[in-house]
Amino acid sequence: MKKGSRPKGSKSASQEIDARINEYPDWRGKTLARIRAVVKDADPGIIEEWKWDVPVWSCEGIISTGEVYKAAVKMTFPKGASLPDPSKLFNSSLEGATRRAIDFREDDKIDEKALTALVRAAIQLNKSKTKG
Numbered sequence: 370m371k372k373g374s375r376p377k378g379s380k381s382a383s384q385e386i387d388a389r390i391n392e393y394p395d396w397r398g399k400t401l402a403r404i405r406a407v408v409k410d411a412d413p414g415i416i417e418e419w420k421w422d423v424p425v426w427s428c429e430g431i432i433s434t435g436e437v438y439k440a441a442v443k444m445t446f447p448k449g450a451s452l453p454d455p456s457k458l459f460n461s462s463l464e465g466a467t468r469r470a471i472d473f474r475e476d477d478k479i480d481e482k483a484l485t486a487l488v489r490a491a492i493q494l495n496k497s498k499t500k501g
Contacts, residue, residue, distance in 0.1 A: 380419075382417045382418045382419040382424075382425075383417050385419040385424070386405060386417055386419065386424045386435075389401065389423075389424060389437065390402045390405070392437075393437055396475045397437050397442050398437075400442040400473050400477075400479070401424070401435050401437060401442050403479055404435055404442065404444055404473070404479065404484075405417075405424065405426075405435065407479065407481050407484050407485055407488070408426045408432065408433065408484075408488050409426075410485070411485045411488040411489050411492070412428055412488070412489060412492055414428045414429075414492070415427070415428045415432065415488075415492075416428065420434075421434070423435060423436050426488075428491075428492045428495060428496075429492070429495040429496050429498075430448075430495035430498065431447050431495075432446065432488055432491040432492060432495070433445060433446045433447075433488070433491065434447075440474060440475075441472040441473060441474050442472075442473045443461065443470050443471070443472050443473075444470060444471045444473070445462065445468055445469075445470040446459075446468060446469050446470065446487070446491055447467065447468050448467060448468070448491065448494055448495075449462070449467075449468050449469025449470065449491075450465065450466060450467050450468065450469055451467075451494055452469070452487060452490045452491055452494060453490055454469070454487065455483075456480055456483035456486070456487075458471050458480065458483055458484060458487055459471055460472055471484075
């Protein structure tokens with residue numbers, strides 16, 4: 370079985386995310402764990418899911434995903450182009466009409482306050498779309 374693959378349905382989403390974090394004992398696992406903590410702390414209604422072999426955080430729709438690459442941990446917001454980003458966290462996928470992403474590299478410090486605000490804005494956007 371290749372790295373990152375596990376039999377489907379063998380673990381809960383939270384267990385899958387724990388396992389993904391543990392696959393990377395270096396800065397990438399620590400970064401994904403920190404992102405996860407910030408996201409989960411942003412709102413008690415956030416649900417962890419495991420889709421497309423990556424962590425997914427949802428609240429009335431997908432908020433973001435967390436993907437691990439060799440040189441970055443990427444947090445993708447599928448509706449990121451519609452979100453306010455006064456702290457300029459988005460630094461990837463900027464050319465797209467819908468999504469935006471944040472690439473966290475090895476020595477990057479996570480601006481937790483700004484990331485929390487971005488996650489909450491994504492939740493508000495999802496809630497406004499589900500009411501209409």
